[in-house]
């Protein structure tokens with residue numbers, strides 16, 4: 554069994570920061586957003602967080618060799634076709650149902666097996682006890698439970714929907730494409746609806762027998778060592794190894810996180826402060842729209858001013 558800590562939540566909720574912090578703990582290896590690795594790295598040869606292109610990164614080349622006899626043996630288009638067929642948010646009810654058709658189940662199992670092989674190899678190459686996959690997509694978490702060799706544990710990261718919505722309106726470049734592309738942007742109402750869908754799906758995942766722990770972005774920034782200790786317990790890791798946290802900053806070392814938020818390239822001291830810019834920068838009308846659309850879950854997660 555390979556133990557995988559899957560970070561789930563809507564993008565811009567702090568999953569990359571959490572992955573980087575977890576990656577500093579002894580026995581943990583952060584892999585990045587594996588869901589995007591197939592297309593962006595295996596096919597597109599984008600940059601690993603270590604700075605090297607995927608095809609020149611020793612870590613990922615060793616993983617590919619061990620898992621598949623080399624990445625050239627991975628049929629990326631098959632993986633993407635499987636993803637399209639099974640790993641969609643609208644397919645979650647089917648993925649959660651006990652009455653899935655045999656043919657569909659075979660596709661889900663085949664899809665999950667690509668991840669299982671990658672994880673198993675990454676565990677051997679890194680020597681880590683726990684791998685972190687920050688893919689975020691709830692539908693992928695539902696798929697991964699179909700791989701018998703994956704000891705799947707999900708950390709559901711939630712952040713105030715108004716902060717998430719504001720972040721999705723901003724322009725962010727993708728350094729791994731050498732500045733050629735920008736990250737996707739969404740309107741506040743669109744991100745509010747996505748926030749509802751992803752968080753609802755992750756809030757009921759435990760009913761399928763997957764251990765799920767909910768972490769608020771704001772709590773992580775307010776008391777990082779407490780939250781990381783709780784996640785260590787949840788992951789079966791020994792507590793400790795928090796020396797990289799001091800005086801409100803985290804000292805981040807290099808890693809091989811593949812595909813994901815530009816923050817994965819950051820090395821050195823990072824201030825641990827909540828990004829609450831939305832409180833002044835998100836226009837009142839948009840704030841009211843997001844608050845209204847997300848009110849039930851905002852209230853359930855303990856956020857104020859839901860209405």
Ligand SMILES: [Zn+2]
Pocket residue numbers: 601602603604605610611612613808809810
């Ligand atoms: Zn690398």
